Amino acid sequence: MSGLHCELCADVRISACPQGAAKPYKDVINVSWGDPHRGGLKPLTFVRQVLAACFYPELLDSSKLPLDAKQRAEWLLERCEGSSVGCYTSTAGISDVVHRVSEFIRRRDGGVPSHPKNIFITCGSQWALTNILKILVDSEASPRAGVLVPAPGHSTTVWSVTGQGAVVVPYYLCEEEGWALKVEELQRALDSAEGVCKPVALYVINPGNPAGLVQSRESMEEVIRFASEKKLFLLADEVYQDYIYGEGSRFISYKKVVAEMGAPLSDSVQLASFHSASKGMMGECGLRGGYVELLNLDPAVMEYVYKIFSIGSCGSVSGQLALDIMSSPPQPGDSSYPLYEQTPVCTLVHNVKTASEVLNRLPGLSCQPGDGGAFLFPRVDIPPKAIQRAQEAGIEPDTFYCVKLLEEAGVLVSPGCDFTQKEGTHHIRLCTLVCSDVFEELLRRLSNFQTNFMKDFS
Amino acid sequence: MSGLHCELCADVRISACPQGAAKPYKDVINVSWGDPHRGGLKPLTFVRQVLAACFYPELLDSSKLPLDAKQRAEWLLERCEGSSVGCYTSTAGISDVVHRVSEFIRRRDGGVPSHPKNIFITCGSQWALTNILKILVDSEASPRAGVLVPAPGHSTTVWSVTGQGAVVVPYYLCEEEGWALKVEELQRALDSAEGVCKPVALYVINPGNPAGLVQSRESMEEVIRFASEKKLFLLADEVYQDYIYGEGSRFISYKKVVAEMGAPLSDSVQLASFHSASKGMMGECGLRGGYVELLNLDPAVMEYVYKIFSIGSCGSVSGQLALDIMSSPPQPGDSSYPLYEQTPVCTLVHNVKTASEVLNRLPGLSCQPGDGGAFLFPRVDIPPKAIQRAQEAGIEPDTFYCVKLLEEAGVLVSPGCDFTQKEGTHHIRLCTLVCSDVFEELLRRLSNFQTNFMKDFS
Structure with missing residues (x-):
């Protein structure tokens, strides 16, 4: 250290x-940061080899890099405008990378469809959250918009919400029950907003930060029903999805649960699910690569979403490349596979x-x-x-x-x-x-x- | 193409x-984009060699890279937490890189002081602009806040302003006179805002986009006096500062002119100056590296600025590395110098x-x-x-x-x-x-x- x-x-x-x-x-x-490399997690060799070759394509001739890293770099460079990582990409990200992210989501969710047009790659998931809040919060509304946010919760979430002119409505996780998320408490929080603001969204983080809660499917179903009944947009921060260690615990995405609850919920619950290259096996916080997947948004709203994301031009290309590798890691048989599995x-x-x-x-x-x-x-x-x-x-x-x-x-x-x-x-x-x-x-x-x-x- | x-x-x-x-x-x-590499500008070899070695430090032993590129990469890695470009940096950027950016500004401005504490590195200058607007615009104010914006001007500027709930007040550049910026027109624009909004800021872009205007010192002094009299925050977009080709034209920064106009203007005009690694000699748009330098902001406001910038965690490390090289390029005598000069x-x-x-x-x-x-x-x-x-x-x-x-x-x-x-x-x-x-x-x-x-x- x-x-x-x-x-x-x-x-x-x-x-x-x-x-x-x-x-x-x-x-x-x-240990005040959530920064895997600072904590001693080693950068994944394959990620760094591919990025090095993309930045300096002369390395594609080098014997220093394994074949699969060079092939991946070539594949990615072909998909960059002007074959340069120095070019802007489309607003939502390099088209084929966005496709691979959607395939990753589909595989993760056991076949639940994922559409590339609903995915935006950005400079980190936090920025994606800020943009989505911009869409949800009418800063001139009276009463002001409110967002239900867990307590304990991360201070940047609070700043993101207040920065858009919305009011934070805290709901408390139950410490005595392993920081459980209780629907009664969501209701209490909603009631507390009466006369203060008009809640428009419910933010959940699963697995949690700072509390290490992993929600069960039953708990998620309750949350989804609650959001649907109260007409709250669900903001699901799922950046810690690879870090599950509780006995019997497993990660299930909100997207999958919404889809599997069937109509009318699966067609109506509006959801934004966030993920990132900053955590997981690669822990590449400095590359600033995250994405959001949106569900059940009106096409007219999606046009506005596109506009909001385009203000920042596009996500960092190094972050986009990392997301590609996260979505399509080396497979058994590839020369980089043994080194990849951290x-x-x-x-x-x-x-x-x-x-x-x-x-x-x-x-x-x-x-x-x-x-x-x-x-x-x-x-x-x-x-x-x-x-x-x-x-x-x-x-x-x-x-x-x-x-x-x-x-x-x-x-x-x-x-x-x-x-x-x-x-x-x-x-x-x-x-x-x-x-x-x-x-x-x-x-x-x-x-x-x-x-x-x-x-x-x- | x-x-x-x-x-x-x-x-x-x-x-x-x-x-x-x-x-x-x-x-x-x-030719619809302002993307140098897409247009055929070659990435600078030194930039890419340094980045490749930072991403994959095993290359520090490679004969493929010149000594000065490896030395720069080592210097930069020592300044990354955990010696990894995959770690978060401080909110404003890697401290020594921010220092070098401030030295670059001081040299560029002929010795006018620049303080690292006033500089924030971000994922592109456009994002920095959005954050500064967030600070200037009280979205609940009545009448609404207004920002004077040139016409013609870039649509993302308009979206940045309206996205914060502010009103765009266009001022027209004079096409017949080479798209000149006239103070009379600023006054007309300000008058036109009467009853519509309360202008709080004046955005200028010099050199221009889409109009290729380069302002003279006299024109800038007029603009500065106008901003001071009308209590407008000056937003100076100077990302094209390296692209000057008009006979007798030269780039002078707003910061320099404000400083050289002396007190009380030099102590009171509030200014944000934006620059980027996306243009200039390196044209690295995809790395998402930009910065803003702030002048004459109240310390209490600077604390809030820090908070707003910290929502996005930090700028992309690849963009930060590019800004370091932009600020401290190879010098005559360095092995990479001959190749660097595009x-x-x-x-x-x-x-x-x-x-x-x-x-x-x-x-x-x-x-x-x-x-x-x-x-x-x-x-x-x-x-x-x-x-x-x-x-x-x-x-x-x-x-x-x-x-x-x-x-x-x-x-x-x-x-x-x-x-x-x-x-x-x-x-x-x-x-x-x-x-x-x-x-x-x-x-x-x-x-x-x-x-x-x-x-x-x-």
Whole structure:
């Protein structure tokens, strides 16, 4: 792990920074990000070889690259305008890549049809979400539009919604039941919006972030029925779909469930499903490649969607190439196949299991194990004395905890207050997609710290 | 040039498509885009070598790459988190790259200070513009916010403005005087907004698109004074700054002029200046690398700017690497220096000179020569008979002209109606950054077509 510098502190919005004074640790373990390569996941060789050859086609003659990587690069270059990754592509992405993404979706969903015309590749799924919100939210409407958003949830989701002039309507996941999504709570949230805003959409993230919830089919069906009854557009963030590790858990897409519920739901529920090359086996966050697939939108609205996406010209070509490989990875028999198969899920299983055991044994800490995603969101019972100290410093109690954890143990996590949490509860978020030896060192540091923290402030 | 396919037609929004019937041309010359590599500009070898090595660091041992490319790649990889281009960067971009961009600006502007903290790298300058508009436009304000936008101007600018819920207030450039920007016309536009909206910003593009205007320092000073007096935020789109070819013309940035006008203007005029790796010598549109530099914004607003930009996580790393090379290109003595120096401007000079001579000799066509940028925007006097035919087809007269030009001569240009033009005038836009032999063939086809078109419809 690289050492901590101030800019990084700024990014997680922790005000203290361990400069100057000597510290009882050599380096900082930073698990505040969901960034697989930073956590130690190796870039996939095939992805990088294909990209290198696309950027510098002279390498197509090189013996440094295997045949299948060169063939893929040639195939992709033929599909770039002017045979250059430096050309704009169509607004929705390179046509044949969009087709392969739709084939990937169809295979993933056991044959449920997917139409390339409903898919837009963008510079990351978050940007796709912003564009879709732009379409859903009439910023001049009165009352204002509202979007149901999970709590805990990611702060960029909140900013995306408020940035469009819409109101965030939080619905709370049930921590005691492994952060379950309950329809009664969706109803409560909807009722709470009465007189404040007019909810137009329901955002779900499955698997979750920061809570490691993986929804069951039954739960998804309930959510879909609810969205249909209340005429809410379903925004399904499914970027963590490859990270499933809970026993008996499996990823099912909202698209598949909607389709399999049959008419009238399958013809009427409006859905946007988001995915990305930033997570999964390749974890290529820096390439900025994501996509959205849309379902049941009116053709006139689709024209407007096209216009909105065209403002940004097109997605990054490197991200598009990564999505092509994600959609059509090397197959058994291809020379790159053996090297392609990474197992981030093994790391996740190991880390999450160890963390649950260790954290739940510590005083003042409890941790839902989670079934998927790349994060844990343990609850911290912060003693009154520590809360008072935080108030004196003018910061949130869990920010105070995180600053102390950073200063005293060299562990950088995100405070729960960044993610919206039930009043009176405090949490920390930590990324679990980290080399297991580093993660174990992190747990050792956190354990010592927690024991001392509880002693110091009790 | 590649053959035309329907998707391309859709992108320039021309409804007819030459399918089926035999055509009197072998291929379509497409000059409807501002895409240097598509037009035949070769990717710069150094850029591609550095990118290839960053994506696949095993190439750092390769004899295929020159030493300076490998050294640059090593330097850049050291600055990527986890030494991987697959990691997220800071919201504003890789810190040292942002620093180099600011040094580039300082050198370009003859020493006028540039502060890295005011620079945000994004997935293209258009996205940066959208984000800045988000900050300027209160979508709930009554009367609505307005933005002064040139006519002719690019349609994505119009969509960016209207997409934020603001009103486009067009100001017309003076075609007869080489598309000059006149302050009287800015005043007229401002007056026209009375009772409609409250103008908050003035967007200028220098050098122009589609009109090849390059502003003089005097004209810029007038614009700056006007913006200051009327309390308008200045949005300066300067992505074509490397394409200057008019005799005696030179590019001066708005930032430099504002600074050199001294206090109180230099301390008060709020400015956003946009630039990009998509144009200039490298023309890497597909990498999606652009930046915005902000001037005189309140620190509290800058915090909000940071938040807005952080929604998209960060710019594409490939675009960031390209911006680093744009900012710090190989120097004399470096092994890659001789190969680095492309001269797109020679092509532009040749093409624009030839086009002005040829087009101005044709019946019904007139063309301002332009001093910069990558486009010509000739005026077409469409005969009444042709206008009637267009009306019968339910399309704009210049769209009708473009469809005929495509069908009969295999030349794809954009209709002027896509760019806002004075009522009763018609234009076409064509990209001049095209290999000169292709451009000459285009002029031959256009000449024959124009002669026949005038005969057929007179």
